[in-house]
Amino acid sequence: MSGRPFFWQDPGGKMQQGNTRGDAGTCEGVDLASLARREGTPLYVYSAAAIRGRLRALQAALAGLDAGVCYAVKANSNGAVLRLMAEEGAGADIVSGGELWRSLRAGIPAGRIVFSGVGKSAAEIVQALEAGVARFNIESRAELELLEAIASARGQVAHAAVRINPDVDALTHAKISTGKSENKFGVSIAEARAWFAQADRWPSVRLDGLHMHIGSQILSLEPVRQALQRMAGFWRELEAAGHAIASIDVGGGLGVRYREGERPIEADAYVAEIRQALDGFRGRILLEPGRYLVAEAGLLLSRVLLEKEGEARRFLVLDAAMNDLLRPSLYDAWHDLVPLGDAAERPPVAYDVVGPVCETGDTFATGRTMPRCEAGDLVAILGAGAYGASMASTYNSRPLAAEVLVDGARYAVVRRRQTLDEMIAGEPSAATWQTP
Numbered sequence: 225m226s227g228r229p230f231f232w233q234d235p236g237g238k239m240q241q242g243n244t245r246g247d248a249g250t251c252e253g254v255d256l257a258s259l260a261r262r263e264g265t266p267l268y269v270y271s272a273a274a275i276r277g278r279l280r281a282l283q284a285a286l287a288g289l290d291a292g293v294c295y296a297v298k299a300n301s302n303g304a305v306l307r308l309m310a311e312e313g314a315g316a317d318i319v320s321g322g323e324l325w326r327s328l329r330a331g332i333p334a335g336r337i338v339f340s341g342v343g344k345s346a347a348e349i350v351q352a353l354e355a356g357v358a359r360f361n362i363e364s365r366a367e368l369e370l371l372e373a374i375a376s377a378r379g380q381v382a383h384a385a386v387r388i389n390p391d392v393d394a395l396t397h398a399k400i401s402t403g404k405s406e407n408k409f410g411v412s413i414a415e416a417r418a419w420f421a422q423a424d425r426w427p428s429v430r431l432d433g434l435h436m437h438i439g440s441q442i443l444s445l446e447p448v449r450q451a452l453q454r455m456a457g458f459w460r461e462l463e464a465a466g467h468a469i470a471s472i473d474v475g476g477g478l479g480v481r482y483r484e485g486e487r488p489i490e491a492d493a494y495v496a497e498i499r500q501a502l503d504g505f506r507g508r509i510l511l512e513p514g515r516y517l518v519a520e521a522g523l524l525l526s527r528v529l530l531e532k533e534g535e536a537r538r539f540l541v542l543d544a545a546m547n548d549l550l551r552p553s554l555y556d557a558w559h560d561l562v563p564l565g566d567a568a569e570r571p572p573v574a575y576d577v578v579g580p581v582c583e584t585g586d587t588f589a590t591g592r593t594m595p596r597c598e599a600g601d602l603v604a605i606l607g608a609g610a611y612g613a614s615m616a617s618t619y620n621s622r623p624l625a626a627e628v629l630v631d632g633a634r635y636a637v638v639r640r641r642q643t644l645d646e647m648i649a650g651e652p653s654a655a656t657w658q659t660p
């Protein structure tokens with residue numbers, strides 16, 4: 225058994241962060257079986273080196289451009305991950321007041337924060353103006369009016385970009401496609417054109433940026449190229465009409481390898497498209513990757529509760545469930561499942577791998593061929609660093625899983641396992657009735 229690297233390898237083959245070889249898997253220099261014994265399961269494990277490696281590779285690809293990476297906080301909003309991003313010079317792409325608060329606490333300067341999202345509340349806009357975020361990415365005329373009203377009342381001028389919906393198919397799962405005209409995100413180029421033409425209607429908003437985000441888990445450059453070309457065409461048109469454009473935000477969406485054989489887009493190839501499409505652009509270029517920076521840097525460590533022979537299928541029941549990692553239920557997402565230790569040597573069988581939650585949708589994999597497992601075995605669910613813990617809930621009254629960050633031979637608990645008391649904090653033991 226040659227072992228299976230947990231995280232990606234860079235083109236030189238050097239960035240292998242963990243392996244299933246030997247008695248058990250490792251994440252950097254830390255043994256996963258001991259981690260599971262010490263911290264319990266289900267347990268999210270992130271590799272700091274893997275996250276840094278991805279971010280640095282992207283930053284290196286951007287060398288020479290006036291460009292910055294605004295990490296999409298929703299992918300993994302753990303404070304330790306955000307502090308790591310801050311240390312490495314990344315900014316943040318936020319979609320709520322909560323994400324703004326987390327980002328600022330983690331030391332990401334407001335001047336490197338952009339605020340996206342299709343429904344920002346007045347309170348969130350005030351919070352962002354108070355903090356002094358770099359830019360609002362505006363998704364509707366109603367939002368533009370609201371930003372104008374709030375900024376004007378505060379005597380501030382808000383920097384804004386219009387989120388273009390370039391109407392391209394990102395060739396990804398329908399639930400993570402955001403750049404088609406039927407999606408709720410952004411506005412058409414025609415609509416954006418009208419905003420620029422009437423920009424003096426909104427004196428407290430400096431509309432001098434363009435933004436897009438066409439979808440997530442994009443594995444093909446073609447839709448990226450198409451969208452960039454539409455964006456670039458519009459930027460040139462606006463400049464020709466006398467509108468200065470200070471910033472172009474190309475969004476996130478870069479895909480990762482969830483499945484052996486999948487080939488993510490290389491940072492260099494992606495940035496080459498940006499360089500080409502935006503050739504001659506003198507303002508700042510922003511990127512908003514989320515998944516790309518953290519997905520493969522994390523795994524969800526779970527233990528086998530039991531094996532169950534059904535009438536028609538053979539089930540493997542893990543102690544992790546859809547409340548811990550929703551992606552398979554929500555997006556039919558594939559995650560590689562790797563049994564650790566001795567289990568890796570056993571003959572393969574086909575399992576429906578499920579969690580204990582009372583939903584048929586609580587299924588990590590259907591008919592998955594993997595080594596025969598026994599109660600107590602550890603199974604690593606790979607590619608769980610993005611949209612894992614950040615989407616978790618306490619459904620079925622299962623407390624939130626713990627999260628650890630590994631750095632070299634050490635690890636830190638960056639979120640302790642939620643206690644039952646914490647889970648019900650906020651629920652009084654008896655109702656105090658009031659009349660509105």
Ligand SMILES: *Cc1c(COP(=O)(O)O)cnc(C)c1O
Nearest residue numbers: 296340440476477512513514515
């Ligand atoms: C979710 C999101 C991102 C990040 O998407 P990834 O696929 O994780 O890179 C970037 N920008 C916006 C506006 C988003 O909503």
